[in-house]
Amino acid sequence: MIRFTRVTKTYPRTGTAVQDVTLSVGKGEFVFLTGASGAGKTSLLRMVYMEERPTSGEVRVSGTSSATATPRDVAKLRRKLGIVFQDFRLLEDKTVEQNVSFALEVIGAPPAFIGGKVGRVLTQVGLAAKGRAYPKELSGGEQQRVAIARALVNDPFALIADEPTGNLDDRATRGIFQLLREINAAGTAIMMATHNLELIRRSEYRTVEMNRGQIVFDSAESASEQKKAP
Amino acid sequence: MRPLKEALVTFQRSPLLSALSVTTIAFSLFALGLFGLVALNIREALERLEDRVEIRAFVTDGTPAEDVVRAATDIAAYPEVLSAQVVTQEQALKRAQAELGEFRDVFEGAVLPGSIDLRMKPGMRDPQTVKRVSARVKAFPFIDDIRYGEEWIEKLYRLRNIAGIAGIALGLAFAVVSVIIIGATIRMAVLARAREISIMRLVGATDAYIRRPFLVEGFAKGILGGLFALVMTWIAQALINKYVIHTIFFDARIALLGLLFGALIGLAGSAVSVGRHLRRV
Numbered sequence: 076m077i078r079f080t081r082v083t084k085t086y087p088r089t090g091t092a093v094q095d096v097t098l099s100v101g102k103g104e105f106v107f108l109t110g111a112s113g114a115g116k117t118s119l120l121r122m123v124y125m126e127e128r129p130t131s132g133e134v135r136v137s138g139t140s141s142a143t144a145t146p147r148d149v150a151k152l153r154r155k156l157g158i159v160f161q162d163f164r165l166l167e168d169k170t171v172e173q174n175v176s177f178a179l180e181v182i183g184a185p186p187a188f189i190g191g192k193v194g195r196v197l198t199q200v201g202l203a204a205k206g207r208a209y210p211k212e213l214s215g216g217e218q219q220r221v222a223i224a225r226a227l228v229n230d231p232f233a234l235i236a237d238e239p240t241g242n243l244d245d246r247a248t249r250g251i252f253q254l255l256r257e258i259n260a261a262g263t264a265i266m267m268a269t270h271n272l273e274l275i276r277r278s279e280y281r282t283v284e285m286n287r288g289q290i291v292f293d294s295a296e297s298a299s300e301q302k303k304a305p
Numbered sequence: 306m307r308p309l310k311e312a313l314v315t316f317q318r319s320p321l322l323s324a325l326s327v328t329t330i331a332f333s334l335f336a337l338g339l340f341g342l343v344a345l346n347i348r349e350a351l352e353r354l355e356d357r358v359e360i361r362a363f364v365t366d367g368t369p370a371e372d373v374v375r376a377a378t379d380i381a382a383y384p385e386v387l388s389a390q391v392v393t394q395e396q397a398l399k400r401a402q403a404e405l406g407e408f409r410d411v412f413e414g415a416v417l418p419g420s421i422d423l424r425m426k427p428g429m430r431d432p433q434t435v436k437r438v439s440a441r442v443k444a445f446p447f448i449d450d451i452r453y454g455e456e457w458i459e460k461l462y463r464l465r466n467i468a469g470i471a472g473i474a475l476g477l478a479f480a481v482v483s484v485i486i487i488g489a490t491i492r493m494a495v496l497a498r499a500r501e502i503s504i505m506r507l508v509g510a511t512d513a514y515i516r517r518p519f520l521v522e523g524f525a526k527g528i529l530g531g532l533f534a535l536v537m538t539w540i541a542q543a544l545i546n547k548y549v550i551h552t553i554f555f556d557a558r559i560a561l562l563g564l565l566f567g568a569l570i571g572l573a574g575s576a577v578s579v580g581r582h583l584r585r586v
Contacts, residue, residue, distance in 0.1 A: 124507075146512055154509035164504055168318070181510035225508070 076102050076264065077123055077233065082132035084118050084288075092118040094288035095132070100266060102232070105259045107275050108268040110285035116268040119285070120237050123266065124156050125149045137232060154182050157226025157234040157263075161241035163218045165210040171197065171221050172206040178225045192228060200224045200254060216247030223254060233264040240271060248274070311518035312525055319497055323526065326490035330530025331537065333483035334567050338538035340479060341563075344472035346552045351465045358430040358461075360423040360439055360453040366416075368447040376445050377421045385429040385438050394419045418449065432459045480570070487530075487574035491523050495582045502582070512583050519579045520572060527571020531564040 077100040084093040093115045100106050108116045121127040122134045125144060134141040139152045165174050172193055179189045197203050200220040210218050219239055226234055236255065240248040252274055259265050269275070275282055284292040316323045364373055373391055381389040392400070397417040423442070425435065435453050443451050495502070505515050539554060546552045555563070 150506070150509045150511045152509070153507060158507050164500070164507070166501055166504065177504070178508040181505045181508060181514060183514075229508070 076100060076137055077266070078133075078135045079119070079122070080133045080135070082122065082129040082134055084115075084122065084127060085130045091288050093122070093129075096288075096290055098283065098290060098293070100233070100264060103259070103262050103264050105256075105265045105278075105280040106267070107278075107280055107282040108266060108285065109270070109272070109275060109282060110291075112270075114285040115288040116285055117237055118288075120235050120266065120268055123233075123235050124153055124158055154229050155231055155233075157223070157229065157231035159219070159222050159226050159234065159236040159239045161238040163210070163215075163222045163242075165218060165221055165225075167210055170207050170209055171202060171213070171224075174210070174221055175225045175228050178228050182229070193224075196224045196228045199227065199257075214247065215243050216250055219243065219247070219251050220254065223251070223258075227258065227263075231263060233266065234258060236265065236267040238268055238270065240269065240274070252278075308517040308521040312522040315494065315498075315518065315522055316525075319494070322490075322494055322497060323522075326487070326494065326526045327530045327533065329486050329490050330483070330526055330567060330571060331533035333479065333486055334531055334534030334563065334570075335537045337476065337479040337483060338534050338563060339541060340472070340475055341555065341559075342538060342542055342552065344468065344476070345555065345559075347468045347472075348465075349553055351461065351468070354461055355427070355430045358425055358435065358453070358458060360425070360435060360442065360451065362421045362423065362439075362442045362445075362448045363418040363450045363452075364420055365447045365449045366418065368419075372447060373419065373421065376447075380421060380423060380442060383438060383441070385425055385434055387424040387426045389424075390422045392420045392422055421448075430458070432462055480566075484570050484574055487523075487527070487570050488577050491519065491526075491571075491575045492578040492582070494522065495519060495578050499582070515583065516576075516579050519575045523571040523573075523575025524568050525571070527568040527574075528564060530571065531567025534567065535560055535563060 077098075079096050079098040082093055082096045083091065085091045096115075096119065098119075108119065110116055118127060122129060122141065123136055125134070125136070125139070125141060128134075128141050136152060137155060139148050144152070166177065169177060175196060176189045176193045179192065180186075184192075194203070194206075197206055200223055202217060202220050202224065205213065205217065210221065213221065219242075223234075223239075234255070239255070240251050243251060248271065255265055255267065256278075282292070282294045283290055370391075370393070377389045377391045380386055394417055397419060398415065401417055421442070423438070425438070429435075429438075435458055439451050439453055442448060502515055506512075542552055542554045
């Protein structure tokens with residue numbers, strides 16, 4: 076569903092960010108992406124939603140290939156993906172409801188459909204009572220829930236989360252992670268970049284570690300190797 | 306409908322920036338309008354002057370009147386000639402007395418030569434044509450002398466050409482400056498909404514969808530700016546007309562063209578600004 080084939084990404088000024096990465100993420104899978112700052116996690120994720128194209132190799136996401144996708148294809152692809160960032164990226168002058176419905180409006184969803192859908196997804200992230208609030212009236216954890224609601228409102232097949240708990244305290248982090256687990260349990264694949272080793276340790280999800288643009292550890296591969304070994 | 310609503314919302318949300326854009330467009334177009342007004346009035350004045358371009362062919366004293374009339378009829382049939390009028394000696398004297406009233410006494414008992422006065426058709430009043438027709442008229446044996454203010458016509462023509470070229474050059478310069486300024490103000494509007502644009506793209510809005518409200522906005526600002534410019538130009542013209550010198554204003558067609566031009570620069574400025582922004586992020 077998400078497949079990297081020998082992907083290298085080089086920036087003209089900062090050099091190689093991702094080097095010869097081959098990786099695939101299956102339907103409904105939860106994958107942690109970890110590694111030091113500058114290891115290439117963000118670049119990798121940006122290539123999933125095709126904000127960046129590989130310098131060489133191919134990224135294929137739900138049938139859309141980085142080699143051939145037009146700007147229109149990219150827009151269509153993003154309607155099937157949910158994207159969440161460390162800094163939430165909410166519109167300050169819109170209410171919680173408006174921030175979420177915005178994602179449906181700009182892709183031309185029928186207005187009759189939008190109201191009900193926004194209500195349901197806000198309930199899902201636990202913010203049903205705060206629809207009329209503005210982002211700055213919310214805590215960091217709540218703002219991230221709004222961002223997640225916005226990412227979910229299109230029923231994406233995968234959620235791409237780049238350090239979603241990076242700005243949050245422990246309590247809020249646990250809350251957000253719990254929410255992501257629930258979303259994943261409902262069938263949405265999740266690719267989440269994080270520094271938080273505690274989260275990784277406490278869960279049984281697949282973990283991919285990057286260092287200097289390369290994958291240095293993939294728990295899925297080591298598990299299959301262990302199976303083969305005896 | 307959506308882009309229209311969005312454009313309206315932008316006006317409401319950043320009224321200062323919108324007002325600034327409209328004002329800039331208005332003043333750029335006002336400058337353009339003033340220049341257009343000057344060019345229009347110079348042209349109009351020159352046309353009035355050109356109307357007076359006249360060839361006067363003096364008739365030798367004692368030529369039978371019927372010969373002169375026949376010649377005048379012939380000359381009137383030339384393709385370049387609008388009219389050829391016979392002026393007898395008596396008429397010439399009367400005219401001179403009327404035109405130069407204060408020297409009335411000087412003409413007492415004087416004899417002025419009769420003439421054939423030619424008017425040229427519009428578009429045939431350039432020095433070469435006038436010279437050619439003069440030469441042809443001079444070929445009549447009873448034409449004594451011919452006057453057409455050679456130097457004056459050439460000066461008039463040079464002036465008209467200079468005014469025309471200066472008009473085109475300055476007008477173009479103003480138009481380019483307008484487009485640049487308008488592009489910059491729209492760019493400010495785009496940058497003010499950069500965050501919103503980036504989120505739109507993130508959730509899968511197409512570039513065309515993102516672009517549309519800005520184009521509507523630019524178009525509306527252009528028309529609004531054009532309207533203000535038109536009003537300002539009109540007031541300026543009315544004031545000049547009243548206190549300084551008689552001038553004319555654009556006709557409806559040119560005024561409408563000006564508005565359309567404003568809308569076009571608004572649209573072009575927006576398209577360039579948004580396009581550049583979308584390509585860059």
